[in-house]
Amino acid sequence: MSELRLGEQWVDWAEVLVDVQIGYACNVQCDYCSITDEMRRENMATGTIMAKLAEARARGATRVAFGGGEPTIRRSLLPLVRWSRDRGYRSIKVPSNALMYSYRRFAEEAVEAGINEFHVSFMAHTPELYEKIMGRSDAFGLVTQGVRNLAALGHKPVGDLIIKSDTWMHLADIVEHWAGLGIDTFNLWLVSLSDRNKDNLASLLPVSVMREGIVAAFERGKKLGVSVVSRHIPPCMLPGYEEHVADLREDKVLVVTPRATFALWESRISPNTYAEKCATCRYFQGACLGLRRDYLERYGDEEVRPQLPSEITTREAPSAA
Amino acid sequence: MTSPASQSDSASVKLHRALYMREAITDAAATFADFASFAVRPEGDHFVVDVSGIDREVEGDVVAEFCNFALANTAVRRKTRHA
């Protein structure tokens, strides 16, 4: 049995998700996208992708993801998927904006090739907001058709939602809309102030401001019987909803980019930075990975609330954040 | 070992100097400052922590939790130092 050291943990290769960023080219430019024009020109050669996946497979890997950019616009994606499937990869994931799945034939080929973990980045729940974010007037219709095509083929994508200044108040409705089309798992990701989006400060509001919308999404999910989890916000900023805070380490993701290879939570756009006051928290260097660096730089640690390792309580209720 | 929380509002605990960092102990004292007062002094191989004014309204064993904190802080400081 072969193990890989991912961050501070040892993981059996069979559990590792080898997440290959095959290139950063995309068919749209969402208003919060952090990929620069220069990055968009970066593509990993097919031979390189295959060599890395062959090496990982030889060590026992069975899970692969093809990320980007927008992977579905790459001609060699489906051949790579077939090749991976034939090599023994059992779980093949592709995150996408789902525009290409609006072609029924492409959706069928994608399923036939071996993609069995579909993830869709859902921007919004209305055509207007979709157009505002994605810059394409027909985007909402195309994504809707794409989801319907996948559903008809027996696949329910996981929904990835972005929390930002013009979506946080709609998160519950976004969840409800796509749940109506069969989506039953949603991940909430905090918009990143990095690279192309680094100066778009207005896109990232404090969690304390957006909490109402985030919590509403959790509650709406419970009401609808769908899973809604947050992936970038530390548990102390979502008191009472700690069970909705996912640990990035759980998926055991090894990210392979044209430039570097690293554990997902070691990425500079992942939560992996502690404030000084975090050292007293029961979750410090344990269940909590910390904050995102860009968030800490923008807003400091005012919202951080260390949780004591005991259940010490006082008669006075703790002050609200 | 600290005894289970008693009705006394003071206690003393000895923490071995080879196993607990002084800074870790004082950090823990700062964390628990709302629940008791702490005075740290060296005595032979140990730091002696005299705890007084323990808040009895609090649920839980303040002194024992403080010791856990001092241990956790020491472990973290050592890890950070070696990183």
Next chain:
Amino acid sequence: MTHSQIETLDAGTSTLTLSLDTGLYPRDVLYAAAYVFLDRAYVLLDRDGSRFLVHLRGKQALDEPTLRAMAGEFENELLAQALRQRLVRANQRILEDITGLAITGAAGGSMQEETAMIDLQDSADDGFLDDPQGIATPWEAKKGALEE
């Protein structure tokens, strides 16, 4: 064979004291093992000559079998943490291998054949053959067309 020794065990106070030879485990292993128990026990470390003393008191009432089990768990945790530290040192090179794959070495003869069978026109500017709505057109190409 256990490396730690139960010095005292008292179900009445839910306490347990273990001792272990200071030469057996580095302190960091001791800390790492103790840290795991902080949620369910009060832990105090001490030293008596060449022995570490680990005092544990359960946060809940614990009977004798449970205390004995906790002693066993602590011993297991010491071993696990010690093994982890050894593996880190011994396997550093494997990590370097994974993060610095030599492409030409990894490709090999059959890999080159397989690669040749897949479309080597890797540029994403290919687009998708059957794409009447131009959905697969890269954004830059669309932007350029709009600007012309």
